[in-house]
Amino acid sequence: MKDITIKNLIFDVGGVLIGYRWKEMLMDDFGLSDEKAEEIGHKIFEDPIWRDFDRGSVHIDKLVEHYCDLHPEDTDIIRRFFYGNDKMATEREAVWKKMTELKEKGYNIYILSNYSEYLFKKHTDPLPFRKIIDGGIVSYQMGAIKPEVEIYTHLIKKYELDPRECIFFDDIEANVEAARSVGIMSHLITSEEDLLSELENF
Numbered sequence: 001m002k003d004i005t006i007k008n009l010i011f012d013v014g015g016v017l018i019g020y021r022w023k024e025m026l027m028d029d030f031g032l033s034d035e036k037a038e039e040i041g042h043k044i045f046e047d048p049i050w051r052d053f054d055r056g057s058v059h060i061d062k063l064v065e066h067y068c069d070l071h072p073e074d075t076d077i078i079r080r081f082f083y084g085n086d087k088m089a090t091e092r093e094a095v096w097k098k099m100t101e102l103k104e105k106g107y108n109i110y111i112l113s114n115y116s117e118y119l120f121k122k123h124t125d126p127l128p129f130r131k132i133i134d135g136g137i138v139s140y141q142m143g144a145i146k147p148e149v150e151i152y153t154h155l156i157k158k159y160e161l162d163p164r165e166c167i168f169f170d171d172i173e174a175n176v177e178a179a180r181s182v183g184i185m186s187h188l189i190t191s192e193e194d195l196l197s198e199l200e201n202f
Contacts, residue, residue, distance in 0.1 A: 004164065004165075004185070005165060006107070006165060006166070006167050006185070006202065007106075007107065007108060007162075007165040007166075008107070008108045008109075008110060008159075008161055008165055008166040008167070009099075009102060009107050009108070009109055009110070009166075009167060009169070009199075009202070010110045010111070010112050010136075010155070010166055010167065010168040010169070010179075010184070011099075011109070011110070011111050011112070011113075011168075011169050012111070012112060012113050012114075012146075012168075012169060012170040012171060012172075012175065012189075013111055013113035013115060013120075013123075013124065013138075014089075014113065014114075014115065014123075014171075015171035015172075015189065016095075016169055016170065016171055016189050016195060017092060017095060017096070017099075017111070017129055018089045018090060018091065018092055018123065018124065018127065019089065019090030019091075019092060019192070020088065020089060020090070021087070021088060021089075021090050022041060022081075022088055023037050023038070023041060025081075025087055025088050026040055026041070026077075026081070029087060030077065030080065030081075032077070040074060040077060040078075040081070043067065043070070043071055043074070043078075044067060044078070044081070047066075047067070047070075049063060049066055049067075050063075051145060053116045054114045054115060054116055054139045054140065054145050055139060055140065055143050055144065055145055056116065056117060056139065056140030056141070056143055057143065058116075060082065060116070060118040063082070064078060064079060064082050064083070086122065088123065089123035089124070089127075091127065092192050094192070094196060095129075095192060095195055095196060095199075096127075096128055096129040096132065098196060098199050099129060099132050099199075100132055102199065102202055103132055103134075105202070107202065108134045108159075109132055109133045109134050110133060110134060110135050110136045110155065110159065110161075111133055111136030111137075111138070112136055112137050112146070112151065112152070112155055112168065112170075113136070113137075113138050113139065113146075114138075114139040114145045114146050115138050115139060115140060116139075116140050117138075117140045117141075120138055120140065134159075135158070135159055136155070137151060137154055137155045137158070139151065142154055146170070146172070146174075146175040146178060147172075147174040147175045147177065147178035148178070149178060149181065149182060152178060152179055152182045152184065153182055156182070156184075163182055163183035163184045164183060164185075166184045166185065167184070167185045167186065167187065168184050168185070168186040168187070169186070169187050169189050169195060169198070170186065170188065170189060171188070171189045171190070172188075173188055176188045
C-alpha cells in the first residue's frame with residue numbers, strides 16, 4: 001500500500017456491500033430443511049440460465065418459468081423465492097459507514113457487480129450505499145459478467161481510471177484474478193469483518 005497511491009475503491013455488491021442470505025431465507029422463512037435448501041440452491045444457481053439472467057439477456061418471468069418447467073415439484077418454492085420474498089439481501093451498515101468516511105477523505109467509490117436488473121433493484125434500491133458511489137457497472141447493463149475481462153476494461157474506460165490507482169474487492173477468487181489480469185490490485189473478501197479490516201489500511 002505504501003508504494004502505491006490508491007485513489008479508486010471498487011466493490012462487488014452481493015457478498016461484499018450486502019449480505020446474501022438465500023439459504024437462510026429458504027430455511028428460516030420458507031421452513032425448508034438444510035438438505036432441501038441446498039437442493040433448491042443447486043437447481044437455481046448452477047443452471048447456465050442464471051448467468052444469462054445476470055447478463056440481462058433473460059427476463060425474470062422467462063427465468064422462473066424455465067425453473068418451474070424443469071422442476072415442477074418445486075414450483076411454489078421457486079415462484080416464492082423470486083416473487084414473494086424481499087429478505088434475501090442483508091444490510092452491512094458498518095461497511096457503508098466506512099465507505100462514507102473514505103469518500104470524505106477523497107477516495108472515489110465504484111461498484112462492479114454481476115446482477116440482473118430485477119434483483120439489483122429489488123435488493124439495493126432502498127439502500128443508502130447507492131448514494132455514496134461515484135459510478136459503476138452492473139453486468140445486466142452491458143451484457144458481460146465477471147470474470148470476463150471486458151467488464152473490467154469497460155469500467156476503466158468509462159471512468160478514465162488508471163488501473164494502478166484502483167483496488168477491487170470481491171468474494172469470488174476468479175473475479176479477483178481477472179481484475180489482477182488487467183492491472184487492478186484486488187483483495188478476496190471472506191466476510192464483512194475481513195472487508196472492514198482491509199479498509200482500515202486506507
